[in-house]
Amino acid sequence: MNTKKLIGLIVIFGILACNSDDDNNNTDSCDQLTVINSKQYVSEPNHNLTISSLKINGNCLKISFGSSGCSGDTWELKLIDSEEILETNPPQRNLRLSLKNEELCNAFITKEISFNILGLKVDGNKVLLNIKNSDDQILYEY
Template structure:
Protein backbone atom coordinates (compact mmCIF):
# COMPACT_ATOMS: atom_id res chain seq x y z
CA UNK A 1 0.00 0.00 0.00
CA UNK A 2 2.85 2.40 0.86
CA UNK A 3 4.45 1.73 -2.53
CA UNK A 4 1.19 2.48 -4.36
CA UNK A 5 0.79 5.83 -2.60
CA UNK A 6 4.44 6.66 -3.27
CA UNK A 7 4.05 5.89 -7.00
CA UNK A 8 0.85 7.96 -7.20
CA UNK A 9 2.64 10.90 -5.55
CA UNK A 10 5.60 10.67 -7.97
CA UNK A 11 3.32 10.48 -11.03
CA UNK A 12 1.18 13.37 -9.74
CA UNK A 13 4.27 15.48 -9.07
CA UNK A 14 5.49 14.78 -12.60
CA UNK A 15 2.22 16.00 -14.12
CA UNK A 16 2.14 19.07 -11.92
CA UNK A 17 5.72 20.03 -12.71
CA UNK A 18 5.28 19.87 -16.51
CA UNK A 19 4.70 23.20 -18.14
CA UNK A 20 2.66 22.98 -21.32
CA UNK A 21 2.80 26.65 -22.25
CA UNK A 22 3.03 27.31 -25.99
CA UNK A 23 6.08 29.49 -25.43
CA UNK A 24 8.13 26.38 -24.63
CA UNK A 25 7.28 24.78 -27.97
CA UNK A 26 9.72 25.90 -30.65
CA UNK A 27 8.25 25.07 -34.05
CA UNK A 28 10.17 26.11 -37.14
CA UNK A 29 9.26 29.66 -37.98
CA UNK A 30 10.37 29.21 -41.59
CA UNK A 31 7.64 29.42 -44.20
CA UNK A 32 9.02 26.85 -46.67
CA UNK A 33 11.34 23.83 -46.87
CA UNK A 34 14.55 23.83 -48.92
CA UNK A 35 14.64 21.14 -51.60
CA UNK A 36 17.78 19.13 -52.31
CA UNK A 37 17.64 17.93 -55.91
CA UNK A 38 20.21 18.12 -58.69
CA UNK A 39 17.43 17.62 -61.27
CA UNK A 40 15.22 20.44 -59.94
CA UNK A 41 18.25 22.68 -59.51
CA UNK A 42 18.71 22.46 -63.29
CA UNK A 43 15.12 22.03 -64.52
CA UNK A 44 12.92 24.13 -62.21
CA UNK A 45 11.48 27.37 -63.63
CA UNK A 46 13.90 30.28 -63.73
CA UNK A 47 11.84 33.37 -64.44
CA UNK A 48 13.59 36.68 -63.90
CA UNK A 49 13.96 37.90 -60.32
CA UNK A 50 16.24 40.17 -58.34
CA UNK A 51 17.53 39.10 -54.93
CA UNK A 52 17.91 42.14 -52.67
CA UNK A 53 19.01 40.58 -49.40
CA UNK A 54 19.87 37.28 -47.68
CA UNK A 55 19.66 36.87 -43.90
CA UNK A 56 20.03 33.77 -41.73
CA UNK A 57 18.20 33.61 -38.41
CA UNK A 58 18.61 30.27 -36.62
CA UNK A 59 17.79 27.67 -39.30
CA UNK A 60 15.85 30.02 -41.58
CA UNK A 61 17.25 31.74 -44.64
CA UNK A 62 15.16 34.83 -45.35
CA UNK A 63 15.32 36.04 -48.94
CA UNK A 64 14.10 39.48 -49.95
CA UNK A 65 13.54 39.53 -53.71
CA UNK A 66 11.48 41.15 -56.42
CA UNK A 67 10.14 40.53 -59.89
CA UNK A 68 7.72 42.11 -62.32
CA UNK A 69 4.10 41.13 -61.93
CA UNK A 70 0.63 42.19 -60.90
CA UNK A 71 0.59 41.16 -57.23
CA UNK A 72 2.95 38.22 -56.81
CA UNK A 73 0.08 36.14 -55.43
CA UNK A 74 0.37 33.51 -58.17
CA UNK A 75 4.14 33.15 -58.05
CA UNK A 76 5.54 29.68 -57.40
CA UNK A 77 8.86 29.74 -55.56
CA UNK A 78 11.30 27.06 -54.47
CA UNK A 79 14.72 27.24 -52.89
CA UNK A 80 16.69 24.37 -54.40
CA UNK A 81 20.08 22.97 -53.39
CA UNK A 82 22.16 21.35 -56.15
CA UNK A 83 22.89 18.27 -53.98
CA UNK A 84 26.63 18.91 -54.33
CA UNK A 85 28.90 19.78 -51.40
CA UNK A 86 32.03 21.64 -52.48
CA UNK A 87 35.02 20.57 -50.43
CA UNK A 88 36.60 23.76 -49.16
CA UNK A 89 37.13 25.35 -45.78
CA UNK A 90 34.36 25.93 -44.88
CA UNK A 91 32.42 23.61 -47.23
CA UNK A 92 30.05 25.23 -49.74
CA UNK A 93 26.62 24.43 -51.18
CA UNK A 94 25.03 25.92 -54.29
CA UNK A 95 21.41 27.03 -54.19
CA UNK A 96 18.98 28.65 -56.57
CA UNK A 97 15.73 30.49 -55.94
CA UNK A 98 13.34 29.19 -58.58
CA UNK A 99 10.47 31.44 -59.68
CA UNK A 100 7.56 30.54 -61.92
CA UNK A 101 5.92 33.86 -62.80
CA UNK A 102 3.04 33.99 -65.27
CA UNK A 103 1.84 37.47 -64.27
CA UNK A 104 1.84 39.90 -67.19
CA UNK A 105 2.01 43.29 -65.46
CA UNK A 106 4.73 45.92 -65.39
CA UNK A 107 4.71 46.57 -61.65
CA UNK A 108 7.77 45.51 -59.65
CA UNK A 109 6.69 43.44 -56.65
CA UNK A 110 8.98 42.79 -53.67
CA UNK A 111 8.47 39.85 -51.31
CA UNK A 112 10.33 38.32 -48.40
CA UNK A 113 10.16 34.58 -47.74
CA UNK A 114 11.97 32.30 -45.30
CA UNK A 115 13.23 28.80 -45.99
CA UNK A 116 14.23 26.10 -43.51
CA UNK A 117 17.88 25.31 -44.29
CA UNK A 118 18.53 22.84 -41.46
CA UNK A 119 18.74 20.01 -44.02
CA UNK A 120 21.79 21.74 -45.58
CA UNK A 121 24.05 21.13 -42.57
CA UNK A 122 27.27 19.28 -43.28
CA UNK A 123 30.00 17.89 -41.05
CA UNK A 124 31.44 20.63 -38.88
CA UNK A 125 29.55 23.69 -37.74
CA UNK A 126 29.32 25.91 -40.80
CA UNK A 127 28.72 25.92 -44.55
CA UNK A 128 28.81 28.71 -47.14
CA UNK A 129 25.59 28.98 -49.13
CA UNK A 130 26.12 30.30 -52.67
CA UNK A 131 22.86 31.55 -54.17
CA UNK A 132 23.40 31.31 -57.93
CA UNK A 133 20.85 33.92 -59.03
CA UNK A 134 22.38 36.39 -56.60
CA UNK A 135 25.87 37.81 -56.36
CA UNK A 136 25.86 36.94 -52.68
CA UNK A 137 27.07 34.07 -50.53
CA UNK A 138 26.14 33.73 -46.89
CA UNK A 139 27.76 31.78 -44.06
CA UNK A 140 25.40 29.38 -42.24
CA UNK A 141 26.75 28.62 -38.75
CA UNK A 142 25.10 26.05 -36.51
Protein backbone atom coordinates in the same frame (compact mmCIF):
# COMPACT_ATOMS: atom_id res chain seq x y z
CA MET B 1 0.76 13.79 -3.20
CA ASN B 2 -2.61 13.01 -4.70
CA THR B 3 -3.13 12.02 -8.33
CA LYS B 4 -4.75 15.32 -9.41
CA LYS B 5 -1.80 17.38 -8.13
CA LEU B 6 0.68 15.02 -9.81
CA ILE B 7 -1.16 15.23 -13.15
CA GLY B 8 -1.33 19.04 -12.79
CA LEU B 9 2.45 19.24 -12.24
CA ILE B 10 3.12 16.98 -15.22
CA VAL B 11 0.91 19.16 -17.43
CA ILE B 12 2.63 22.37 -16.24
CA PHE B 13 6.11 20.97 -16.84
CA GLY B 14 5.04 19.69 -20.25
CA ILE B 15 3.74 23.12 -21.25
CA LEU B 16 6.92 24.82 -20.04
CA ALA B 17 9.10 22.35 -21.94
CA CYS B 18 7.17 22.96 -25.19
CA ASN B 19 7.37 26.76 -24.94
CA SER B 20 11.12 27.09 -25.33
CA ASP B 21 12.10 30.27 -27.20
CA ASP B 22 15.40 28.96 -28.58
CA ASP B 23 15.62 30.71 -31.99
CA ASN B 24 18.49 28.49 -33.11
CA ASN B 25 16.28 25.42 -33.16
CA ASN B 26 13.05 27.08 -34.27
CA THR B 27 12.25 25.79 -37.75
CA ASP B 28 8.47 26.13 -37.48
CA SER B 29 8.68 29.81 -38.43
CA CYS B 30 10.16 29.12 -41.89
CA ASP B 31 7.75 29.54 -44.80
CA GLN B 32 8.99 26.56 -46.84
CA LEU B 33 11.46 23.68 -46.87
CA THR B 34 14.57 23.80 -49.04
CA VAL B 35 14.52 21.29 -51.92
CA ILE B 36 17.72 19.22 -52.23
CA ASN B 37 17.59 17.80 -55.76
CA SER B 38 20.15 18.16 -58.56
CA LYS B 39 17.56 17.59 -61.31
CA GLN B 40 15.22 20.29 -59.99
CA TYR B 41 18.21 22.63 -59.53
CA VAL B 42 18.64 22.51 -63.32
CA SER B 43 15.05 22.08 -64.53
CA GLU B 44 12.79 24.24 -62.31
CA PRO B 45 11.56 27.60 -63.69
CA ASN B 46 14.08 30.41 -63.71
CA HIS B 47 12.01 33.54 -64.31
CA ASN B 48 13.73 36.86 -63.74
CA LEU B 49 14.05 38.06 -60.15
CA THR B 50 16.31 40.33 -58.14
CA ILE B 51 17.49 39.27 -54.68
CA SER B 52 18.03 42.28 -52.45
CA SER B 53 19.06 40.63 -49.17
CA LEU B 54 19.85 37.32 -47.48
CA LYS B 55 19.64 36.76 -43.73
CA ILE B 56 19.88 33.65 -41.58
CA ASN B 57 17.78 33.46 -38.43
CA GLY B 58 18.27 30.15 -36.65
CA ASN B 59 17.67 27.48 -39.30
CA CYS B 60 15.73 29.81 -41.63
CA LEU B 61 17.23 31.64 -44.60
CA LYS B 62 15.20 34.79 -45.25
CA ILE B 63 15.38 36.06 -48.81
CA SER B 64 14.09 39.48 -49.85
CA PHE B 65 13.52 39.68 -53.59
CA GLY B 66 11.48 41.30 -56.30
CA SER B 67 10.18 40.66 -59.79
CA SER B 68 7.76 42.17 -62.24
CA GLY B 69 4.14 41.16 -61.88
CA CYS B 70 0.64 42.18 -60.88
CA SER B 71 0.55 41.17 -57.21
CA GLY B 72 2.93 38.23 -56.77
CA ASP B 73 0.07 36.15 -55.38
CA THR B 74 0.42 33.48 -58.08
CA TRP B 75 4.22 33.18 -57.89
CA GLU B 76 5.66 29.73 -57.15
CA LEU B 77 8.98 29.81 -55.33
CA LYS B 78 11.46 27.13 -54.38
CA LEU B 79 14.94 27.29 -52.89
CA ILE B 80 16.81 24.43 -54.54
CA ASP B 81 20.16 22.94 -53.52
CA SER B 82 22.29 21.28 -56.23
CA GLU B 83 23.18 18.33 -53.95
CA GLU B 84 26.84 19.17 -54.51
CA ILE B 85 29.10 19.89 -51.52
CA LEU B 86 32.28 21.74 -52.41
CA GLU B 87 35.15 20.53 -50.21
CA THR B 88 36.59 23.90 -49.21
CA ASN B 89 37.13 25.48 -45.82
CA PRO B 90 34.35 26.02 -44.91
CA PRO B 91 32.46 23.63 -47.19
CA GLN B 92 30.12 25.24 -49.74
CA ARG B 93 26.72 24.42 -51.22
CA ASN B 94 25.20 25.89 -54.39
CA LEU B 95 21.56 26.97 -54.33
CA ARG B 96 19.19 28.98 -56.47
CA LEU B 97 15.83 30.59 -55.92
CA SER B 98 13.42 29.26 -58.53
CA LEU B 99 10.56 31.56 -59.52
CA LYS B 100 7.63 30.58 -61.69
CA ASN B 101 6.03 33.91 -62.62
CA GLU B 102 3.25 34.04 -65.21
CA GLU B 103 1.94 37.46 -64.21
CA LEU B 104 1.94 39.88 -67.15
CA CYS B 105 2.05 43.28 -65.43
CA ASN B 106 4.79 45.89 -65.33
CA ALA B 107 4.71 46.61 -61.60
CA PHE B 108 7.78 45.60 -59.56
CA ILE B 109 6.65 43.53 -56.58
CA THR B 110 8.91 42.86 -53.58
CA LYS B 111 8.46 40.00 -51.14
CA GLU B 112 10.29 38.19 -48.36
CA ILE B 113 10.22 34.44 -47.94
CA SER B 114 12.08 32.11 -45.59
CA PHE B 115 13.30 28.58 -46.14
CA ASN B 116 14.21 25.88 -43.64
CA ILE B 117 17.90 25.14 -44.31
CA LEU B 118 18.39 22.50 -41.60
CA GLY B 119 18.92 19.83 -44.30
CA LEU B 120 21.92 21.74 -45.68
CA LYS B 121 24.14 21.03 -42.69
CA VAL B 122 27.40 19.22 -43.39
CA ASP B 123 30.13 17.83 -41.12
CA GLY B 124 31.55 20.56 -38.92
CA ASN B 125 29.67 23.60 -37.67
CA LYS B 126 29.30 25.83 -40.73
CA VAL B 127 28.69 25.83 -44.47
CA LEU B 128 28.90 28.64 -47.00
CA LEU B 129 25.74 28.94 -49.09
CA ASN B 130 26.26 30.26 -52.63
CA ILE B 131 22.99 31.72 -53.90
CA LYS B 132 23.20 31.67 -57.69
CA ASN B 133 20.53 34.31 -58.40
CA SER B 134 22.18 36.87 -56.13
CA ASP B 135 25.83 36.16 -56.92
CA ASP B 136 26.22 36.35 -53.16
CA GLN B 137 27.15 34.00 -50.34
CA ILE B 138 25.97 33.68 -46.76
CA LEU B 139 27.59 31.69 -43.95
CA TYR B 140 25.29 29.22 -42.15
CA GLU B 141 26.74 28.48 -38.69
CA TYR B 142 25.18 25.85 -36.42
